[in-house]
Amino acid sequence: AQKITQTQPGMFVQEKEAVTLDCTYDTSDQSYGLFWYKQPSSGEMIFLIYQGSYDEQNATEGRYSLNFQKARKSANLVISASQLGDSAMYFCAMREVITGNQFYFGTGTSLTVIP
Amino acid sequence: GAVVSQHPSWVICKSGTSVKIECRSLDFQATTMFWYRQFPKQSLMLMATSNEGSKATYEQGVEKDKFLINHASLTLSTLTVTSAHPEDSSFYICSARDESGSVGKNIQYFGAGTRLSVL
Numbered sequence: 736a737q738k739i740t741q742t743q744p745g746m747f748v749q750e751k752e753a754v755t756l757d758c759t760y761d762t763s764d765q766s767y768g769l770f771w772y773k774q775p776s777s778g779e780m781i782f783l784i785y786q787g788s789y790d791e792q793n794a795t796e797g798r799y800s801l802n803f804q805k806a807r808k809s810a811n812l813v814i815s816a817s818q819l820g821d822s823a824m825y826f827c828a829m830r831e832v833i834t835g836n837q838f839y840f841g842t843g844t845s846l847t848v849i850p
Numbered sequence: 851g852a853v854v855s856q857h858p859s860w861v862i863c864k865s866g867t868s869v870k871i872e873c874r875s876l877d878f879q880a881t882t883m884f885w886y887r888q889f890p891k892q893s894l895m896l897m898a899t900s901n902e903g904s905k906a907t908y909e910q911g912v913e914k915d916k917f918l919i920n921h922a923s924l925t926l927s928t929l930t931v932t933s934a935h936p937e938d939s940s941f942y943i944c945s946a947r948d949e950s951g952s953v954g955k956n957i958q959y960f961g962a963g964t965r966l967s968v969l
Contacts, residue, residue, distance in 0.1 A: 768955055778941060780894075780960035787955060826893065830956070838884070838945075838958060840893045 737761065738839035739827050745845045748817045756812040756844045758827030766832040769810040771801065775823040786810055817848045853877055854946045856961025863934055864969055871929045871964045873944030879924035880946035884958065888941045900927040934968045941965050
């Protein structure tokens, strides 16, 4: 089974609107971390936000927030007030604490912000 | 956030030559670094895990003799593509793990990647 599933290959959003990028994960471990990265066309993977499995509050970093629903095993990224510079690929990732090194990536969502 | 520097960002080489790619963590020490390969419009594929002072751990299907990894210090890992061939053309991206936080929150920071074209 896929560890990380991103079901939206491509998304469009109007500038200044909010957008939600979906991510579901699969793990039997109790302790894990969830991450979102942004990859613009230049190729660099930019760390956006982290959510720990034991964190009770949803993580927020500026315009980014993570809608963490543990029972549903989902970790959706919400980008508020979209900007043209937000157009990029977005990857959801997970690390299980027990396995340590392995970072499981989703297949990514391509976000296009429309002026 | 932490910075990982990767050089070169772009390289073209002739078939049969070797290419070395450097990955440096600039403001934190990284016991563990990772090398990924990414094909167009696909996710990252882990090639190997680089451990400072010991041998790298390669993923299944990755040729150890072709992709040589050296992690000689806590801030530098290198990937050498030996006897490169056109099928090795790809985007290679390194990552360093910042272990200063709690175990689960060890954030992996990525370099800007290296586009390798083998003629």
